[in-house]
Amino acid sequence: MNDPQVVVHRDGDLLAAATAARLVTRLVDAQAARGHASLVLTGGRTGTAVLEHLRALPALHAVDWSKVDLYWGDERFLPANHPDRNETQAREALLDHLHLDPTRVHAVEPSDGRFGDDPDAAAEAYADVLAAQAQPEDHGAVPAFDVFLLGVGEEGHVASLFPDSPAIHESTRSVVAVRNCPKPPPTRISLTLPAIRQAREVWLMTTGEAKAAAVSMALTGAGEIQLPAAGATGQRRTLWLLDTTAASKVPDLFTPPLA
Numbered sequence: 001m002n003d004p005q006v007v008v009h010r011d012g013d014l015l016a017a018a019t020a021a022r023l024v025t026r027l028v029d030a031q032a033a034r035g036h037a038s039l040v041l042t043g044g045r046t047g048t049a050v051l052e053h054l055r056a057l058p059a060l061h062a063v064d065w066s067k068v069d070l071y072w073g074d075e076r077f078l079p080a081n082h083p084d085r086n087e088t089q090a091r092e093a094l095l096d097h098l099h100l101d102p103t104r105v106h107a108v109e110p111s112d113g114r115f116g117d118d119p120d121a122a123a124e125a126y127a128d129v130l131a132a133q134a135q136p137e138d139h140g141a142v143p144a145f146d147v148f149l150l151g152v153g154e155e156g157h158v159a160s161l162f163p164d165s166p167a168i169h170e171s172t173r174s175v176v177a178v179r180n181c182p183k184p185p186p187t188r189i190s191l192t193l194p195a196i197r198q199a200r201e202v203w204l205m206t207t208g209e210a211k212a213a214a215v216s217m218a219l220t221g222a223g224e225i226q227l228p229a230a231g232a233t234g235q236r237r238t239l240w241l242l243d244t245t246a247a248s249k250v251p252d253l254f255t256p257p258l259a
């Protein structure tokens with residue numbers, strides 16, 4: 001497994017702007033290599049801020065967005081177009097302003113969708129979507145995503161994998177229904193750690209003093225059951241993108257002083 005890399009930005013706005021620029025470069029490189037790219041989106045404040053910055057970036061159009069497969073690492077299980085759905089927020093922040101191929105936008109079923117109010121059926125259907133997109137060279141039940149974006153909760157959750165919840169113990173399925181979440185809404189759909197770990201690159205992004213303890217523990221040997229962010233790693237790269245306050249408890253080893 002690769003060692004995590006840590007990049008610290010002066011504040012949250014700069015972090016979101018720099019991550020947006022980094023994302024354009026990564027997607028352009030993937031398309032140059034294979035003709036297409038894949039990106040897993042996250043909900044939450046930092047994830048949405050990155051998409052807003054992307055929208056304003058002139059280099060945005062260096063990416064051929066019609067050849068980007070978009071997925072969500074987790075979704076709040078709510079009716080279609082609900083303002084709290086991660087999909088709705090991503091569409092408003094960026095996706096509605098791009099020329100996407102709708103067949104490459106892989107959203108999680110809403111609670112008033114094909115499976116009605118049955119999160120297990122919606123989770124199973126999303127696992128089928130991911131399996132259908134996985135290529136033999138991906139060696140797994142989900143695609144080897146180019147970039148998997150993740151926010152990090154104060155208690156160390158990533159996607160909708162909360163500490164010591166049934167979902168964080170999942171070792172075979174790629175997508176699960178999550179109930180009784182400590183953060184509203186209580187019912188969600190989430191990719192699991194085995195699915196996250198299929199990604200080429202995992203980028204964990206967070207800001208603020210309230211996240212500092214979780215970030216520090218994840219980087220210094222916490223177990224993934226108690227601190228799910230500790231188990232979110234990429235095949236080629238695991239990148240922590242932080243502002244100075246979220247990084248304030250990270251040992252110097254990870255954040256060498258600038259030359």
Ligand SMILES: O=C1O[C@H](COP(=O)(O)O)[C@@H](O)[C@H](O)[C@H]1O
Binds near residue numbers: 043075076150151160
């Ligand atoms: O509810 C969620 O929260 C996390 C973290 O959000 P943040 O606002 O603290 O950045 C997010 O990663 C997840 O996708 C989302 O469903």
